[in-house]
Amino acid sequence: MATTVRRTSITLPAAHLGEENPLPALRTPADPHQVHERDRAGLPADMARQIGYAPLRSLLPVRRLDGYDRHRTPTDLDAIVIENDRLRATVLPGLGGRVYSLVHKSTGRELLYRNPVLQPADFGLAGAWFSGGIEWNIGATGHTTLCCAPVHAARVPAPDGGEMLRLWEWERLRDLPFQVDLWLPEDAEFLLVGVRIRNPHHRPAPVYWWSNTAVTESPDTRVIVPAEEAWHFGYQRSLRRVPVPRWQGADRTYPVRGERPADYFYEVPDSARKWIAALDGEGHGLVQTSTDQLRGRKLFLWGNGPASQRWQRWLTEPGTDGYIEIQAGLARTQLEHLRMEPVSELSWLEAYGPLSTDPDAAHGTDWTAARDAVARGLEAALPRSYVEEAYRAWLASADTEPREILAAGSGWGALEVLHGRFKLPGTPFDEATLGEEQRPWVELLHNGRLPTGSLDVPPGPTLVAAHWRELLETAQADALVEYHLGVAQWHAGDRAQAVRSWERSLKAAESCWVVRCLAVADAESGHPKRAAERYLRAFALAVESGQGDTVLGALAREAVPALLAAGRAEDAETMLGALAPGVRRRGRFRLLAAQVLLALGDVSGARGVFDAGFEVDDLAEGEETLSETWFAVAERLVAGSGPVTETVRSRARAQHPVPDAYAFQPE
Known part of the structure; x- marks a missing residue:
């Protein structure tokens, strides 16, 4: 059959995602992927430098998504299927472009871990995240803020003349547009994926990318990769170089032999072909390979301890399979960010497909023989030269304009293109996608002011990039402008100026939004009693101005711990009692x-x-x-x-x- 790209839907038991948290995320997000400063001295110089490069100061301008629940109901999800006579890939454009399923048609095998439910949990940079499939992680260390957000999708001519699915969006943490092109050449057993990240700005930008593939974990699953060493990260703020496959008395390429959650970042030699495979006891499984730009390879395992198993069940339904993740990234570890030069782009090609090899070799005690067996099988199924040629052919198609829009993402990319007058062939950020959240910023861009409005209503997201902050600084000042300016200054690290802007906003009009920002500033600067007072005032103002349950709940969630820290338990009890029963x-x-x-x-x-x-x-x-x-x-x-x-x-x-x-x- 000819390769096709078609729209469809799938139905899953899914939890309600809820609304975004309306309070700007002022605090630096908690990050379990940290390395003690004292331990960096023993790392390779480039790794140590990149671990310390451009850490995430805040989630701004993104807002947290923490209003989801655990009550699942059958839900129809938009999907796009890419199919030829060998493979069928199902993509969810409304959920970050996740590849939900990849089926090898001749054997009927599902090559990915296909989660039977959609259950968000707080694993993403912005909160909600769900497990399974292949996700495209861009931005900063962790699961992308786009994992539960829509992306643009379109049908595009493929390099071989067939059809290709293009996904694209504007990554807002680092202000970078990216695209992911997926296609199946006729008769091919590998899903080809071309990825491009562009920096259209006249300044360098930190860049991060990891393609994260979840595969089913069985007692005999083995992860094979062309490496003899790895960097082990056990979520205890240290990286250590360890041998592969055996370390501390066990063969760690079998994930079930791990006790606790762990990452293994493999040291794949520069000259070696870049690949990673997960094979079952019969030698069957999935292999991922790429051009050399995507140098890193990683295994994540949950471990077999009771807490780890509890997390696995938390993310799906009891009685279902567990999973591991095999990943590929731009750096050696996920703790690193790379410098991307001004007005430049990064691109590479990935391939995902089935692999079968001699199980005796794949699971033998001779690690070199196991690697060689997989390498030979991969070369026979998908030669390295083919991947390089496919990459060059795809580059020639990367700027091809879409034929048919299949799904719409956000309007933020259109706003940035409007401001920067960027030319981004192949990824149209059409002004038609501009919506209500972007409307005030279009007004600021064109007329030098924000629309006149009251802070009695939620003020919407704040833009914090330098070019928007500069427009706010020259806009006609009022309570709303000073509020947004303060948030942008806070993000830039100028906290004293942010406080002054918020204080000017209060003089113009007292609002729960600004008082809450000042409460955070007080708490962060070591003034718990003042922070408690301000949280109480912010909550009272929210009630007086008729804010709904989402705002009151978000405020109480922050305020109650602050009140307890200040010894105000009675006030905390009163605040909880003022919430709607459904929130409590x-x-x-x-x-x-x-x-x-x-x-x-x-x-x-x-x-x-x-x-x-x-x-x-x-x-x-x-x-x-x-x-x-x-x-x-x-x-x-x-x-x-x-x-x-x-x-x-x-x-x-x-x-x-x-x-x-x-x-x-x-x-």
């Missing part, structure tokens, strides 16, 4: 309620919250709040009216272990 029933607020009861001295009441049961929908990767609160309650139960000593802590942990339902942290 959410797991995050049940956890806050337990913390408030504990601070008020009602230890049995706090324990009762846990005994009644709740789920923190947006529990973050690496977050210890749940277990910390449980043990704080247990310690008070054991200590009674006495002090909490080390002996009490030990007894509390022994007598009151974390129940399975709350066991997300490894012991």
Whole structure:
């Protein structure tokens, strides 16, 4: 059959994603992918330099997506299918362009881990993320802010004259447009993927890319890669060079032999072909390869500990398969960002397809023989020279304009093109995609002012790039302009000036938005009592101005911990009581309620919250709040009216272990 690209839909049990958090994300996001400064001295010079290059200061201008839940209902999702007589790939343009499924038609094998549900969890840079398939991670260390967002999609002529699917968007953390072209040459058993990132600005930009492929984990799954060493990262802020395959008494290329979550970043020699494969006990599985620009290869495994297994179940349904991730990136590790020169582009070609090899060789004790067997099988199925030729042919098609738009992304790219007058052949950011969120900024660009508006209504997202900050600085000042300017200055690191802008906004018109920003500034600068006062005032203003549950819930989520830190437990209790019942029933607020009861001295009441049961929908990767609160309650139960000593802590942990339902942290 000829290669086709067609629209369809799939139905999955899916949780509701909810609304974006309307409060600008002023705090530096928590990042479990950190390396102690003292440990960087022992790393290769380029790796150490790139680990320290351009760390993410904030999520701005992106807003957090933390309003999702865990109540799944059958949901129709837009999908695009690319198919020839050998493979069928299903792509979800409304969810970051994720390749949800890749089926080898002659055997019926699913080559990816295909999650049977869509269940968001707080693993993404902006919050919501879901597991499975192939995702395209651009921006900064972690899962892209676009993983639950729509991207543009279109039908485009493929290099071989067939049809190709083009995905593109504007990555807002680094202000860079990118495209992902997917096609299946006729009779090909490999999905070809051309990727291009462009820096249209007259300044360098940090760049990050990792293609993340989830594959099913079985007891005999082995990950094979052309490397004899790897950098191990165990989420304890250190990188160490380890041998491959055996380390600490076990063959670590079998993910089930790991105890805890871990990353293995492989040292693939510069001259070697770049590939990584995951094969089952019979020698069947998926292989990913690329041109040499995509130099990094990685294995992520959950480990077989109880907390790791709990996370796996959290992301899908009990009784379903576990998964691992095999990944490919621009740098050796995901902790690094590269410098992209002004007015330049990066591009490469990837290929994904089935691989079958001699199981005795693939699973033998001779690591060199295992690698050689996979390398020979890959070369026979997809020669390295073919990949290079396909890359050159694709480059000639990368600027081809789309034939038919299949899905629409955001309007932010159109706004940036309008401002910068960029010419980006092949990826049209049409002005027709501009929407209500972009409208005030179009007004600022064309007329030097923001539309007159009241801060009694949500002010919408703030743009923080230098060129927008400069327009705000010269705009006619009012409460709204000063609010947005303060957010942009905060993002730029000029916190003192940000506070002054917010104070000027308050003089013009008091609003919950600005008072909350000042509360964050107080908390960040070590003034907890003042921060508490301002959070109380911000919440009161939100109530007075008729803000809805989304705003009040977002404020309370920040304010209650700040009030507890300032010793204002009674005020925290009152604030929680002012929320709508549906908000108070959410797991995050049940956890806050337990913390408030504990601070008020009602230890049995706090324990009762846990005994009644709740789920923190947006529990973050690496977050210890749940277990910390449980043990704080247990310690008070054991200590009674006495002090909490080390002996009490030990007894509390022994007598009151974390129940399975709350066991997300490894012991």
